[in-house]
Amino acid sequence: MNNLSNREAEQYCIGAMLLDNDSIETVCGIVNPNDFTDQVCRDLFFLIMSVRASGMSVDIITLSAKRDTLSGGQLTMAEAADIHRHSAGSANVEIFANAVRQMAQLRAFADTLKRAQAAIKPSANPADIINEVQQEISKVAEYAKPIDVKRISECMPALINDISERMDNGGSFAGLMSGYTDLDKILCGMRGGHMVVVAGRPGTGKTTLAMNIVENVCATGTSALVFSLEMSSLELTRRLLSSTGRIPLHAIDTGKIEEHTANITAGAAKIKDMPLWVCDKGGLGIGQIRTISRFQRRMNKIGLIVIDYIGLIRTPNQRNANRAQELGEISRQCKEMAKELDVPVIVLAQLNREIDKVDRDPRLSDLRDSGEIEQDADVVAFVTRTEEEGINRIVVAKHRHAKPGDCALIHRGELSRFDNMAAGYQKPATKKSAIDY
Secondary structure, eight states, rough: OOOOHHHHHHHHHHHHHOOTTHHHHHHTOOGGGGOOOHHHHHHHHHHHHHHHHOOOOOHHHHHHOOSSSTSSOOOOHHHHHHHHHOOOOOOOOOHHHHHHHHHHOOOOOOOHHHHHHOOEEESHHHHHHHHHHHHHHHHHHHHHHHOOOOOGGHHHHHHHHHHHHHHHHOOOOOOOOSHHHHHHHHOBBBBBOOOOEEEEEETSSSSOOOOOOOOHHHHTEEEEEEEEEOOHHHHHHHHHHHHTOOHHHHHHHOOOGGGHHHHHHHHHHHHHOOEEEEETTTBBBBBHHHHHHHHHHHHEEEEEEEEGGGOOOOTTTTTTHHHHHHHHHHHHHHHHHHHHSSSSSSEEEEEOOOGGGSSSSOOOBBSSSHHHHHHHOSEEEEHHHHETTTTEEEEEEEETTTTOEEEEEEEEEEGGEEOOOOTTOOOOOOOOOOGGO
């Protein structure tokens, strides 16, 4: 790795900032101090940022006044003067700054591969090593992206276009619709970059709701990708056929489908044309999920991703690590994936058992194992049962871009689907709402 540095580029950047203070913002927008391999250049970069932050002009005198010696014991004035004297100007500072950044990225990749090689032992679990390497490479790839800082006025054209499109569409919401009228009024559309958490206790129908949303989104021509970490693709297809064809699950299970032949034909035709991709491999790490999603986004123009569920995403060294911290990292990467691919990501999550012991709606703090999930999510929706048979409530306890709220849906468990309530439905008095907290 000794050759993975460009001392000439590092010194050019420092010299350019000393010659022309306008170059400081250019360089600082591309590199950070740890990108420098030359200790003198790294120290001077720190000093330049410090002097600039204090509002003073940057030159050899102000640097030496801030700190007379560098970390290696060299005189700041002497080292800065030497670089200044040999400076080649500032005209190409952006090119050289990018060269410094690229070398830093290559070193990070090399470090990752070196650690992976050191971890390869007869007793090692290959899946753990692969997951860890994928996570590290994902971090390096994020760092490799150029830092995009815009003046706020540059964002206005996109906003005006968005407003114009809504006006042309009669004020309809932007983003993907769930297909449920009352729920869509609360969500206002699932947009690219949004992380939507659908949580509930086992058996409340969170997987059913997520798959129904997928079904409705695919019906509009938008492609979807589902990571089914708990359920096989065969089981998922069985439920999808029950929902699309409105065929009782027990009829499919028992093979007694004589009276449902027409529905099976209609449901199968819908599934055949559905732009839906499913990955049912268990034990996937978040790095693998991001890699697969990136590929499918490019190849099949995926517009929605669903992960069922976050608690089953594998992490390296799971026995020794703090699970809450691991889930926090997974949650953060799910949000990063939504932003990177510019698609909504629906993440299913479990609730703590304690919620069964209290007479209230779930709160954000009831999310199992990690408080990071509620922080990263743009939307958190709880699927809960009601006193009315066959009626479930969807409680949107958090919405970063709109007002939280709740709505009721008909839960037809035997058909593996939710349906809209009839117009004019009056919901009964409910438990104390989580939205009030």
